[in-house]
Amino acid sequence: MQQERYDHWIGGQSVPPETGSYFAVCNPLEDTKLAEAAAGSVTDINRAVETAHQAFQSFRHTLPKERERIMCKAAEILERDRQDFINILVDEIGSPIKKAGFEVEKAITFFRSSASMARSATGKTIPSDAPGKFSMSIRSPIGVIAAITPFNVPLIKGSRLSCNPIALGNTVVMMPSEEAPVLAYRLAELYKEAGLPDGVFNVVSGDGYEIGDALTSHPLVKMVTFTGSCRVGKHIQELCGQLGKPATLELGGKSPLVIMADADLSAAMPGAIQSIFMYQGQVCMGASRIYVQREIFDGFVKKFAAVAGNLGMGDLRDESTVIGPIISERQRARVKGHIEDARKKGATIVTGGDWEGNRCQPTVLTGVTPEMDVYYQETFGPVTSIYPFDTLDEALTYSNDSDFGLSAGIYTQNLKDAMRYVHEVESGMVHVNGAILHDEPTVPFGGVKDSGFGREGTDEDIEAMTEWKWVTIQM
Ligand code: NAD
Secondary structure (H helix, E strand, O other): OOOEEOOEEEEOEEEEEOOOEEEEEEEOOOEEEEEEEEEEOOOHHHHHHHHHHHHHHHOOOOHHHHHHHHHHHHHHHHOOOHHHHHHHHHHOOOOHHHHHHHHHHHHHHHHHHHHHOOOOOOEEEEEEOOOOOEEEEEEEOOEEEEEOOOOOHHHHHHHHHHHHHOOOEEEEEEOOOOOOHHHHHHHHHHHHHHOOOOOOOOEOOOOOOHHHHHHOOOOOOOEEEEEOOHHHHHHHHHHHHHHHHEEEEOOOOEEEEEOOOOOOOHHHHHHHHHHHHHHHHOOOOOOOEEEHHHHHHHHHHHHHHHHHOOEEEEOOOOOOEOOOOOOOOHHHHHHHHHHHHHHOOOOOOEEOOOEEOOOOEEEEOOOOOOOOOHHHHHOOOOOEEEEOOHHHHHHHHHHHHOOOOOOEEOOOOHHHHHHHHHHHOOOOOEEEOOOOOOOOOOOEEOOOEEOOOOOOOOHHHHHHHHEEEEEEEEE
C-alpha cells in the first residue's frame, strides 16, 4: 500500500470524512493494520450523491466515442498497473496471487466490453397508425446509480458495477465493502487517469450497516446495484420496493454440482475442486453441495479428499497457494460454527475441519443431514458436503432442495441427462462438464430464488440502466 490513510473519493479528489473518523483496514492473514480508511457518515453520502447528480447533468451528453475512449484507457491502465492491483488484493483481502491475477484479467475484459456499450444503447423506429406521424423510442441514461460491492471480488464487482453504468452515461456512487476500501479508492484513481470527468465515479467508504440506507434511499439515487449477502440484499429490496426504485441484486448461493457415474473424472475432479476451493471458498458460486452417483461415490470421495487435503496453504504470493485466510472474525465464526455443528450432529469430516491461524483447512464432509446448519446455509468458506444419489431424478430433487439458485453443474457424457438437468435445475446459471464458477461480460449473470433479482451483463445492463422515451414527430 502506498499510503496509510484513504479518504473518500468525491468529485475527482480525496475528501476527508466529515466526522474526521477513520477505521482500520486489516490484513486478514495476521489481523495486522495495513491502513486506515474514511468512516463515512450520512453527510458524506449526501455530498457524494449530490456531486454525482451534478456531474450527470453534463456527463449524460458526452459522445459515445468519449465514453468508449475512457473505458479502453481504463483497461490499458489496469494492464499496466496489474501488479499494483494484485498487491492490494493479496494484502487487503487475503487473495492468493492466482485468484488476484484472475480478478485483474476479468476486470480488464469488463472495461473493454463496457466500451462497446457506449454505442449499443440504440433505440427503434415504430410503425405508427397515425397518418404522417414518425414514431420512435430512444434511450436515456437514468442518473445516479448506487453500487454496493462485497469483499470477496472487489475488483471484479468494483469494475463491473461502475464501468457498465458509466459507459451508458450514468454517474456512480460506490460504497465498497468495509473490508476492501483501498481497492475502490485505487479504482477511482485509475478512472481519473483514464480521463473520466470529476464527479462521475465517487467512493464513500464506511460501515454499510450504518450508512447504507442513506445511500439506497437518497432521492437522487435512481437505481441500486448490490452484490452481497442475501440478508442485506433482501433489506435493500424492501427499501427499494417502498421507494419504487429499481434494484439489481446479486446474492449468495449454495450451489449444487452433480457427478454422474459416466462422467469423465479427469475433468470432473479438477472442476469440482476449483468450484469450491478457489479463494478459500469465499465465492458466491462455490460448489458447497456435491452429489455423486452411488456407483462411484466411495472412490470419488477418497480421491477428492486427497486432492483437497493437499491444496497449497503457503505464501499468498506463491502461485501454488489456493487457500488463504477467511476475511474477518465474523466470517470465521460462521465457518467454524458450521463445521462444529456438523461434527456434533454426526457428520464425517473426511478431511480438514481444523484451522491454521486464520485459514480453514479445505474441509470435506459426508453424512450431512438437513438438521445441520451446513445443509441449507451458505458457509462461504472452504467447506463442501458430498452426498450419494442413485438416479437423475434424485439428483434434481436434492439440487432443488435449497432456497438459493445461483449456479449449478453436471458432469456426464449423456447429453439427454445433461439437457434434462439444464432445464429442470432451479438455478440462474448452469454448466455442463465444466466448473460452476464462471463469469463473462456479455452473459446474463445472476441467480433465481434467494440468490438474487435481475441480471448483470452488457445487454441486461443496457436494459436496466437506461430508460425508454417514446417520441413522435408529426410530419
Ligand atoms: P454483505 O452483505 O455483508 O456486505 C456487502 C455490502 O453491503 C458491503 O459493502 C456492506 O457494507 C453493505 N451493506 C451492509 N448493510 C447495508 C445496508 N443496510 N444497505 C446497503 N449496503 C449495506 O456481504 P459480504 O460479506 O461482503 O459478501 C459475501 C456475500 O456476497 C456472500 O453471501 C456471497 O455469496 C455474496 N456474493 C454474491 C455474488 C453474486 O454475484 N451473486 C458475488 C460475490 C459475493
